[in-house]
Amino acid sequence: MRLPPLNALRAFEAAARHCSVYKAAQELHVTPAAISHQIKALEEHLGVALFKRMPRRIALTPAGEACLPKLTAAFAQMADAVAAAQHLAHAGRLMLSVPPALASKWLIPKLAGFRDRNPDLDLRISARQTLVDRARGELDQGANLLEGGDVAIRFGDGDYPGYVVHKLFDSYALPMCSPRLLEGTNPLRTPDDLRHHTLLHYENDIAMVDVGRPNWTSWLKAAGVRGVNTRRGPTFNHVTLAMQAAADGLGVVLGIPIMAVGEFAEGSLVAPFPLSLPTGASYYLVYSRENQDEPSVAAFREWILAEARAEPWAEPPQVPIAFAAVPDFGG
Structure with a gap:
């Protein structure tokens, strides 16, 4: 049997799972019209109706109910397969996203110490101004906090639901x-x-x-x-x-x-x-919960948190320092 187009199956699965064409369109980043077109094409390919069309809502037909569980499981298996391939491809590599100023003025001068401790780790640094929080609305719209990185350093308020967050310094x-x-x-x-x-x-x-x-x-x-x-x-x-x-x-x-x-x-x-x-x-180290046990993430986390704790300028000075090149916090 010739399988239907994958996009049509994906559109049906998302719409059936949400019981909403609109929510499926949001998930797949297409228009509702595109979802409806894909579902119609799938029904024509199969020769059976998958949805009952009713005012303001849709409902699955018996044929749609029979398809949905196995399709959902199949897409989950495909996602797992892709994740496994990516994990192998990224083994031994760490992508770090960081605001440009912090990267050039604080992080990079210290990286020799990290490289000495992790000589086999392929560290890749992406300096992005978008990691400076501009408005809470930017984050509430589902923006990727990591900007494509495995870990990120963000400058903001630290309110990043769904992520592991460590404050580096104020x-x-x-x-x-x-x-x-x-x-x-x-x-x-x-x-x-x-x-x-x-x-x-x-x-x-x-x-x-x-x-x-x-x-x-x-x-x-x-x-x-x-x-x-x-x-x-x-x-x-x-x-x-x-x-x-x-x-x-x-x-x-x-x-x-x-x-x-x-x-x-x-x-x-x-x-x-x-x-x-x-x-x-403040500056925060941020990464996904799924990555928190990755050896590369753990190695970078351990190193940068130690550097942040040891940084003498992490806290405001409390004594006059007019003639000191390095702050003296008086013990």
Whole structure:
């Protein structure tokens, strides 16, 4: 017997399982009209009606009821077969999706340690700006949190139902500048000295990314400083550009310390004041429950959580650090 087209069988199985052409169309990412066309073609091929058409709903005929359980089992077996093939194809490989700034400024400088511990693991890194949560609606519409990766690092609120989630560290904003600004005619000694220096700003191209992030107005208010024009100074479209400008001595930026670990270590940036403000989001390691026991996922999870725990800039400083390249948290 010549089998009907697979697409027609898939359309029928989805519509029968949901008892809805509309829901089947949503699941298969086609139009309801396309589902109806495939079902009609299948019925013509078999010479039997599979559905009773009624106002506002459909119901299975005896022939449809006879087909559905075995077709559902058959598609489940095919899905298992594909998953098994993919598992073998991906054995020894780990795809990581990560926001670009965190990848370049924090993750990549540390990867040599991971490679030394896992020399046979094929690590592939995809830097995607979409891993910065812009709006809850993006996630509520069924977007893939992993962006095609086995694991992902997301910057957001950590509310990712159905996934395994580990917080890496909070994000906070802290003034930072070149150590040259701690000297000279108007050295930075107190927050009030900022009135004599250029303030650097950044605004992301996508406005939703900046929602809740502190700016110079909110920081100076928290520091008790008045009378400073916070609109002066150049604006960049990315935090790393503004931080590079600060390292080059162009002014003072309200930067993200986790993005400046290398600059703090080498001394091109310092944090003149300990007052920090939360950005309203954190970095999270995310992966599916189905992958949590995979050796490659477990290896990366163990390594990155240890790195996050050991990161001195993971927590806001609590003591003055004006002349320190590395934070001292006082034990």
